[in-house]
Amino acid sequence: MPVAPFAISARPGRGRLYEEAESTTRSPWQRDRDRVIHSSGFRRLQYKTQVFINHEGDFFRTRLTHSLEVAQVARSLARRLRLDEDITEAISLAHDLGHTPFGHAGEDALAAQMAPWGGFDHNTQAMRQVTLLERRYLDFNGLNLTWETLEGLAKHNGPVDRPDAWLSQYDSMHKLDLSQYASAEAQIAAMADDIAYHGHDLDDGIKAGLISLDDLETLPIVGEALENVRSYARSNQILSGEMEQRLRHEMVRRVINVLATDLLTTTENNLARLDPQTADDIRQASGPVVRFSPAIAEANGAIREFLFARLYRHWKLNRMAHKARETTSALFRILADDIELLPDEWRISARAAKTDSSKMRVVADYIASMTDRYAMEEHLRLTDLSIPG
Structure with a gap:
């Protein structure tokens, strides 16, 4: 797939501080x-x-x-x-x-x-x-x-x-x-x-046992992902001696998916409004182009605050x-x-x-x-x- 016009392009690039022959x-x-x-x-x-x-x-x-x-x-x-x-x-x-x-x-x-x-x-x-x-x-x-x-x-x-x-x-x-x-x-x-x-x-x-799954139930994005995973496990009668480990991994996977999906959607909307034609158009924009929506940015901040208070x-x-x-x-x-x-x-x-x-x-x-x-x-x-x- 060809890169977008606003992507970094090797030609013309700005080179290296010390000139070198390019790789073949x-x-x-x-x-x-x-x-x-x-x-x-x-x-x-x-x-x-x-x-x-x-x-x-x-x-x-x-x-x-x-x-x-x-x-x-x-x-x-x-x-x-x-x-x-x-x-x-x-x-x-x-x-x-x-x-x-x-x-x-x-x-x-x-x-x-x-x-x-x-x-x-x-x-x-x-x-x-x-x-x-x-x-x-x-x-x-x-x-x-x-x-x-x-x-x-x-x-x-x-x-x-x-x-x-x-x-x-x-x-x-x-x-x-x-x-x-x-x-x-x-x-x-x-x-x-x-x-x-x-x-x-x-x-x-x-x-590490420093936070539990129950601690996450009211946390934005994370709590919803955890509830969805638990509900899925119950409705499909998934029983396992490794249940907490599986719930943890599935919850984290879904949290990452929510954050990544929102980032992509918001960034695509920002790009449509800016309509950049070169990488320099991105550099010279009035703000970052790649970002979360306001709602997910707020939720992401709440996750950060939780990690500082309860883990770090x-x-x-x-x-x-x-x-x-x-x-x-x-x-x-x-x-x-x-x-x-x-x-x-x-x-x-x-x-x-x-x-x-x-x-x-x-x-x-x-x-x-x-x-x-x-x-x-x-x-x-x-x-x-x-x-x-």
Whole structure:
């Protein structure tokens, strides 16, 4: 099926920061996706927290499985809207590359420690990862992704009106039109993120025993999906020792379907009104084109509030978050106080830094690169005399 006129097109694309010969077998967006998948940052997502710290269970989502689920939802949405599926997938797979160990608890701790030195934000860190920190190619640092993928990664949550110092500096070298909206493909990736994590966080929360199916009965969209599933099971006399598990999975599937269907319908109506003829028409629109209807947006907000109140702020997760913040903060304080404790390549970079701010940024980059497991082990190596350095 041909893509829509407002989809991102490889011709003319805006190229890469460092000029390369194009592939004879893949489009630029397929190449970007493949570079993300083969990156060290992407592999590390396997052992980075989504909601539950890695060692708490083998079957909870990690940042890697979350990113894969986002990419699946986003690609399906892009196909229906006749957008470019490959760049949608590339942005979806890359969107969480900047996350620290221990999820948002780790990010909060690192942001607090870096406050005097320019702060820390996982979206900016994702850009640093793909433009600077990946060291795989002889001719350049980073992955040298296309302008279109970088633009989508930088702006998938909307225009960046107040970029931080690093992103501003990068934009001065490689203009990303930060004040405009991103492409429809990037907007799809952002909304797929919402759809995926609401579905799988409900699933993991029930699986962990922190919320129950009964807790969801009055929740918009979710309660209705649960009642429909229970009614179907009763009327068809479906009995199984795995009934709660089956109800949970079917409920989550239906919730995702309601959100995705509404997003598609609303977006198609928005596109009909705007009648964009190019990708730039999407970028220059007065608001996001890809969005939920007002009613579903309100219901989606209620799901988010429920998850914060009943899952993300559950006392058991609060305890783990407290330990995660303490561990991350301690790692930063120790390494910032003595950069000679850094491993070789990081120590060399810190020594070469010309300012205290850039030196602290090396420490932050090192910590952000860690998996949950590595961060815990590194903390022990730096604080426990019985553990070899």
